[in-house]
Amino acid sequence: MRFLVSRAFLDDGRLHRLRSAHQSYWRRLLHQGVLLGGGTLEEGSREVLVLRASDRDTVHRVLGADPYTQERLTLSVTVQGLDNLLGAEERADPGPPRATGADTGADPAGRLSAHEWRVSRMMLEGLTNRQIAERLAVSPRAVEQHITRIYRKLSISRRAQLAVALRAEEVPAA
Known part of the structure; x- marks a missing residue:
């Protein structure tokens, strides 16, 4: 399944200090096929991710291993099942x-x-x-x-x- 994740971060200097570890973590997940896409919004204070995972608990475990989350820099997290939002037609990706x-x-x-x-x-x-x-x-x-x-x-x-x-x-x- 695919999940759409939106996260907001605290305005904290640790974000800059941990950015390299954060990017490295997500780059590794991109190569593993877990991270399908994403990007930052509002000058780095928000990010949107599209993840492939078996269930919502797995998504939360993946997010929990992120250096930003481990340093408690995450202000809010929203996880939505993207396949459910798009419906069965788009899940099959007919093009x-x-x-x-x-x-x-x-x-x-x-x-x-x-x-x-x-x-x-x-x-x-x-x-x-x-x-x-x-x-x-x-x-x-x-x-x-x-x-x-x-x-x-x-x-x-x-x-x-x-x-x-x-x-x-x-x-x-x-």
């Missing part, structure tokens, strides 16, 4: 909707294009706009424009609403 006929990606009915689905999945993985831009070899401004279109089509205004909105979006079978 982006296939273009049919004259559909070239700009759907007047408001459905997401294949490219917008890719961007949405990267957002759910916790990637920043800059990281998404690097992966897609486009400018951060282009990513912002894609996100604006995604928000408009899904009638949302924040990343936090994305998973729920995508669950309601129809994902055609691959």
Whole structure:
């Protein structure tokens, strides 16, 4: 299962001192396939992680071994089952909707294009706009424009609403 984790940290000088150990810990979990993606928000005072684990207890054990948690620098933690938020269709990861006929990606009915689905999945993985831009070899401004279109089509205004909105979006079978 995949889990979406949001954590806030205390404003404490120990964060800077432990950053290397924190990054090393998560880099190791990335190579093990436990950490699927993530990033920091609000100048390092928050982070969002996408983890693969068998259950919620395992997620809490993984978080408990993080140097920030061991030093009691974690202010709050939210763990959500990402597979449950996305629904069974996305768990199977059928990929982006296939273009049919004259559909070239700009759907007047408001459905997401294949490219917008890719961007949405990267957002759910916790990637920043800059990281998404690097992966897609486009400018951060282009990513912002894609996100604006995604928000408009899904009638949302924040990343936090994305998973729920995508669950309601129809994902055609691959």
